[in-house]
Amino acid sequence: MTSEAPDVGLQIRPYELELTEPFETAQGTITTRRGFLVRVDADDVLGIGEAAPLPGWTESYDACQEALENAIDVIDSGTAAALEAVEETPAARHGLSLAIADRYATKAARPLYQYLGDGSRVARVPVNATVGARSLEETVLAATTATGRGFRCLKLKVGSGALEDDLERVRRVRAAVDEDVELRVDANGGWTYDEAETALETLESSGVAILEQPLPAGALGGHKALRESDYDVDIALDEGLLEHGVDAICDAEAADVVVLKPMALGGLDVARELVTWLTELDIDLLVTTTIDGVVARTAAVHLAAAVPDVRASGLATGDLLASDLGRDPVVFEKGAAVVPQAKGLGIDDIWGEP
Ligand SMILES: [Mg+2]
Structure with a gap:
């Protein structure tokens, strides 16, 4: 050599x-x-x-x-x-x-999150449970099952059916869970501007904290207008970040909250750079997976642990997989992910496993 x-x-x-x-x-x-x-x-x-x-x-x-x-x-x-x-x-x-x-x-x-962040110790990061676009009864059951398991933040998928049905699902979940459980909805870009504006009244009265990606990814101006409406509901962009990048979102003042998906952004280092930038601009952040295996999910937990004041994040997605790449080092309890403190990702060598 x-x-x-x-x-x-x-x-x-x-x-x-x-x-x-x-x-x-x-x-x-x-x-x-x-x-x-x-x-x-x-x-x-x-x-x-x-x-x-x-x-x-x-x-x-x-x-x-x-x-x-x-x-x-x-x-x-x-x-x-x-x-x-x-x-x-x-x-x-x-x-x-x-x-x-x-x-x-x-x-x-050192644990990976300390290598990514300012080096301080973080024990846990808040997480949300996601409730799919289901019938009214199934939605309420999924929501109460999640809170029964300790989740304190629920994200309801909306936007694929009739608006009034979605709003009724939100009202029924609000009535079924404790007042201090945070509710969010994610329309995945499925609403028109008029639908989103109509929805905001019910969302606000149901205490919904975040409306995620109500309009298609391209609609920066529409998201800005929703932010400027008089409703006390934060507007989050997810698909919009990928389509426009941080610059355009900030210039358009289109988001209160930005969703970081490290797999879509090209890695933890890229995401971490955005964190610094967005935090300076007073935009809140949360982290989600793209329904990944245990390695990428654990990486997302480390990223979330390196984000100052991270909002409840979509990290509890392992249940969506019927099998996995190896043992999951992340435990979820009381609505939080317990951050691995072993060196690196904290994943045992899984290369030899099937
Ligand atoms: Mg989303």
Whole structure:
């Protein structure tokens, strides 16, 4: 060896995980999550990452695989060259950059979130439960089941059926759970401006704290107008962040809250940069997964732990998978994720497991 930089090994392994039930995405219904485990290895220290492409949010599965294989081809030139090979493919970049960060944090014997954040100790981060777009009775049952399990924040999916039915679901859930349980609704861009404006009256009177992505991703001006209406409900953008980026959202004053999906953004480091920027602009943040395996879910927990005053986040998504990549190091209790304090991600070496 002539260089002081260690030789870095890079490997990927495909996986496929069944969902417990079909899940609606903007690109159609999915029944499985397919992706890649990513492993880097240097100086006998391992790092693990996960690339879980989700069309509509990231590159395709094939493009993800190709980008990761390109990274393998150039890894001998160093991790910077490998990261460059996945620059345009967010899921692949998430997987590789996570493996690199996990290895660094493991080598430094610190939990990953401390490596990402200001180094202070964070014991837990608040989480929400998500209630799908179901019938009235099923919605109320799912909501009370979640609060019975300790969740203190519920997010109801709306926007796929009739507006009045959605609003009745919100009223019934409000009546069925404790007053101090935070309610949110997520329309996934499914409402028109008039529907959203009509909805705000009921949402406010039901004490809904956040209305997430009421209008299609392109509608920055419409979201700004909803913010400026007289209702005391925060407007959050999720799909809109991917479509426009932070600059445009801030210029348009279109959001009180921004949803960070590290898989769609291209990695924890990219997301962490946005955190600094958005926090300075007084925009609140929360973190969610893209229904990922345990590696990426745990990474999202670490990111949330590195966000100052993070709002309740969509991190409790493991139940949506019928099987997983390995043991889950994150425990959920009393509406919070207990943050792993072991070095790195805190995930046992799962490479050898099926
Ligand atoms: Mg959303």
